[in-house]
Amino acid sequence: MERSFDHLVRELQEEKRKNALLQNVSSELNELTPLDIKLNNILELLDKSFNLKHSMLLIPVKDNTALRVIASRGFPDSGVGVEVPFNYGIVGVVAGKRKKLRVSRLSQYRRYAMALRNEKGNSSKPENLPGLTDAESQVALPLISNNELVAVLSCESEDIQFFHQSDEDFLMTLSQQIALSIQNSMIFERLEERVKSRTAELEKLNTTKDRLFSIIGHDLRSPVAALREVAELFQYYSNKGERNKLVEMGNKITHAAENVNHLLDNLLNWSLSQRNGIRCLPEKVNFQAIINEVYQVFKDSIDSKEIEFIQSVSPKASIYADYNMTFSILRNVLSNAVKFTERKGKIEVITIDDNDRLQIIVKDTGIGMDKAKIKTLFTLQEKKSTLGTERERGSGLGLVLVNEFIQINKGSITVDSSRDGTNIHLFLPKN
Amino acid sequence: MKTKITPDMLPAFQGVIPPTLATSSADGMPNVTYISHVHYIDEEHLAISRQFFNKSWKNIIENPVFTVAVTCPESFCLWKINLKFVEERTDGQVFDEMDMVIQAIASMQGLEGIFKLQSAVICKVESIQTLVSNGKIV
Amino acid sequence: MLLSDKIKKANASSDFVFWAANVGKNGICDLTRVSGFIIDDDNEHVTFFLPKKLFKLIEPNLSAGSNMSLLMASLKDFESYQVKGNYIGHKNCTEENVDYYRLKVLKIIDIINGMGLDGNNVFGFLLEQPSIAVTFRCNESYLQTPKPGTGTKLID
Numbered sequence: 273m274e275r276s277f278d279h280l281v282r283e284l285q286e287e288k289r290k291n292a293l294l295q296n297v298s299s300e301l302n303e304l305t306p307l308d309i310k311l312n313n314i315l316e317l318l319d320k321s322f323n324l325k326h327s328m329l330l331i332p333v334k335d336n337t338a339l340r341v342i343a344s345r346g347f348p349d350s351g352v353g354v355e356v357p358f359n360y361g362i363v364g365v366v367a368g369k370r371k372k373l374r375v376s377r378l379s380q381y382r383r384y385a386m387a388l389r390n391e392k393g394n395s396s397k398p399e400n401l402p403g404l405t406d407a408e409s410q411v412a413l414p415l416i417s418n419n420e421l422v423a424v425l426s427c428e429s430e431d432i433q434f435f436h437q438s439d440e441d442f443l444m445t446l447s448q449q450i451a452l453s454i455q456n457s458m459i460f461e462r463l464e465e466r467v468k469s470r471t472a473e474l475e476k477l478n479t480t481k482d483r484l485f486s487i488i489g490h491d492l493r494s495p496v497a498a499l500r501e502v503a504e505l506f507q508y509y510s511n512k513g514e515r516n517k518l519v520e521m522g523n524k525i526t527h528a529a530e531n532v533n534h535l536l537d538n539l540l541n542w543s544l545s546q547r548n549g550i551r552c553l554p555e556k557v558n559f560q561a562i563i564n565e566v567y568q569v570f571k572d573s574i575d576s577k578e579i580e581f582i583q584s585v586s587p588k589a590s591i592y593a594d595y596n597m598t599f600s601i602l603r604n605v606l607s608n609a610v611k612f613t614e615r616k617g618k619i620e621v622i623t624i625d626d627n628d629r630l631q632i633i634v635k636d637t638g639i640g641m642d643k644a645k646i647k648t649l650f651t652l653q654e655k656k657s658t659l660g661t662e663r664e665r666g667s668g669l670g671l672v673l674v675n676e677f678i679q680i681n682k683g684s685i686t687v688d689s690s691r692d693g694t695n696i697h698l699f700l701p702k703n
Numbered sequence: 704m705k706t707k708i709t710p711d712m713l714p715a716f717q718g719v720i721p722p723t724l725a726t727s728s729a730d731g732m733p734n735v736t737y738i739s740h741v742h743y744i745d746e747e748h749l750a751i752s753r754q755f756f757n758k759s760w761k762n763i764i765e766n767p768v769f770t771v772a773v774t775c776p777e778s779f780c781l782w783k784i785n786l787k788f789v790e791e792r793t794d795g796q797v798f799d800e801m802d803m804v805i806q807a808i809a810s811m812q813g814l815e816g817i818f819k820l821q822s823a824v825i826c827k828v829e830s831i832q833t834l835v836s837n838g839k840i841v
Numbered sequence: 842m843l844l845s846d847k848i849k850k851a852n853a854s855s856d857f858v859f860w861a862a863n864v865g866k867n868g869i870c871d872l873t874r875v876s877g878f879i880i881d882d883d884n885e886h887v888t889f890f891l892p893k894k895l896f897k898l899i900e901p902n903l904s905a906g907s908n909m910s911l912l913m914a915s916l917k918d919f920e921s922y923q924v925k926g927n928y929i930g931h932k933n934c935t936e937e938n939v940d941y942y943r944l945k946v947l948k949i950i951d952i953i954n955g956m957g958l959d960g961n962n963v964f965g966f967l968l969e970q971p972s973i974a975v976t977f978r979c980n981e982s983y984l985q986t987p988k989p990g991t992g993t994k995l996i997d
Contacts (some may be wrong), residue, residue, distance in 0.1 A: 291972040385812030725862040727872035735862040779962035838962035
């Protein structure tokens, strides 16, 4: 009678101990911490509460065909990063079958294997998992949450019988909670990473926007300043009654206003294309017609710089592209050609039939560009605009836009340049 | 003499001390061998792993009652368990659980193909006799 | 049948443990640990030793027949042999017998201790007295080491 009473008291004490343990473990597991800290906390918890001094956690990788060690405790070599295939060894079989496994007397199996191997001359597979060389018992549990194998927990001991059935059962009831806890930390980490990369993306976009504003602000100033200067001069000469000067001023105003217009146009187009707002409506465009229109824009500058403008354009040459974008492309390319060709230089526009594409070459005898400059032509950078031969200003935006537009129209652009001049090759589809 | 496996006997089925199997042919010739371990199913059933086709198995087919001796590494009891053959399984939960151990060991020691579970032999517990208790003969 | 050299050699080493089994009227086997055996001069008979209390397990079956099997297995590398034969007779152990097998059992206890188990609790009961010496005639012996091909007859 007394013996059974003692037994009951002991059972009750054991239950109390387990409950206290459950509570402690639960509160620890419920904390949301970064994954690596969480994993080490779990192993430490198992050490302190269950006396599991040599343990490791592995996660499924390679599309659920292998396990990788992500945390370990109590081994001379941490082994983090080591991988084993599913169904290999105790942890592999637990992962493959999703059932717990306990093996005792590992030394017995080692000796048995050695005895067999000596006879057959087999060599054992190398096992580079962290482990106790003289492990006698090993227990491995699958940690499953939401029907997903989150991890495998493996514990070893040099003790022949270190794990009781009741301990094993208790640990199994905890296993789901441990699994959920690890899963939460993993999700938390993945979310954090996504936030980080999104933030980086946004920062990049912001920088681009800032750069754009800076370039525009920088480049708008001079034509606007020129306009103001000219307006003042206009007033001055008007008061003085000098009509010739007034006509001269008039031209200058037109010129400056055209520059501003060009810049603003580019800006608008750029912003639209960045927000994918720009629509490409390709149509058959006669090249000679469009190049003539573009030429009209620059006629005065070309004449005032006494530049020779030659068109070697076949009257039948046509392209299949968006009219406005093509106009913008040609305007920017020609603008550069005019800007960088000296007084009395030459600009030539040539078309060449290239199977299903039309090649347009805009050649100038200008100051040319070095290789370094060519490399940066199509990227948006600050302070990259170069002063023209007569100190004309422009933004670096022009060619960036040309590149964008020509890609949208399924064409391409190449540039070659030397001190004798620059050749811009534009390729656009014919149909 | 008891007829059911009690909880205190469970550690005996961990394979810590290898169990011994004694079978008899139809004409009363005994055969005694070691087996790697006896698998606990429930208080009335055990399973033996069949790895190599041998005389023990032949005897069980001829004579389905046989005996297993297991030692508990904690209480140092030696039990003699009389068993009766129920069925042989090559699939199912019991086979899977037994196969897990063998697969794990075989893969770790490079013994695939040599150390392989052929089948799980399910048996019913008929009676249990304690031969040694706490290290002393009963 | 003359005992093979292999078995003689195995018996001379100190890492083997032993079992004996026989069959009762109802076809059910009984088995027990035994402490060891000595090989008689004729190389055909052996005498094995066990505590009297354990002998009482297999004694009743002798009325059904004298068939008996002995098993010996190495704790080190699982080298195992089974010898089938017939019970011839038994008597009380002499002091010499007890001295002989006590040494063997103590050695086994040592080996078990070295493996991390309590050897005395696992094997100590084999030294309980009184003890019996059983004479046994060997008819066939088999290799029982657990591997493919186990159960082959030893011919040599």
